Amino acid sequence: xxxxxxxxxxxxxxxxxASGCLDVGQQKLQPSQAATxxxxxxxxxxxxxxTESEEDASIELNSLVYERMVEAGIEDALVDVSKERVLIxxxxxxxxxxxxxxxxxxxxxxxxxxxxxxxxxxxxGDNGAVVEEYETTPPKIAATSGENGSFEKLLQESKVSxx
Numbered sequence: 001x002x003x004x005x006x007x008x009x010x011x012x013x014x015x016x017x018a019s020g021c022l023d024v025g026q027q028k029l030q031p032s033q034a035a036t037x038x039x040x041x042x043x044x045x046x047x048x049x050x051t052e053s054e055e056d057a058s059i060e061l062n063s064l065v066y067e068r069m070v071e072a073g074i075e076d077a078l079v080d081v082s083k084e085r086v087l088i089x090x091x092x093x094x095x096x097x098x099x100x101x102x103x104x105x106x107x108x109x110x111x112x113x114x115x116x117x118x119x120x121x122x123x124x125g126d127n128g129a130v131v132e133e134y135e136t137t138p139p140k141i142a143a144t145s146g147e148n149g150s151f152e153k154l155l156q157e158s159k160v161s162x163x
Contacts, residue, residue, distance in 0.1 A: 058082055068108045086113050089122035110138040133160040
């Protein structure tokens with residue numbers, strides 16, 4: 001059941017990203033909704049990256065990703081979106097499990113920027129120092145969204161460091 005929750009968190013992040021919903025608790029998300037949300041979200045990021053200067057696009061995408069993190073209860077996240085990479089760093093909120101928070105962050109990053117070469121998620125301690133880091137790619141994240149057990153494997157494979 002816990003693995004299913006991780007998969008649903010990833011799907012929910014992608015669906016929330018595309019729909020702009022502010023209250024996840026009132027949404028009943030279906031896998032088909034998440035599948036149709038991915039092109040919509042990636043179209044938004046691709047359009048922003050193609051039509052604006054790199055600096056303006058980065059600022060706009062940083063703001064959009066940050067807003068989604070706040071909506072999930074992850075406040076004061078460090079977000080850096082570039083053409084090559086999405087970096088999201090945060091202190092883990094007490095009410096969220098590490099796996100669910102990382103799944104959500106990966107889903108948001110991959111949903112906004114599926115063309116990125118890498119997705120980096122950093123968990124920081126209370127002092128701000130990185131204690132765990134995960135690095136993966138949007139296709140690997142998308143491949144885990146419907147498979148039971150594959151997200152846990154992705155976490156193990158993408159873990160770069162532990163404090």
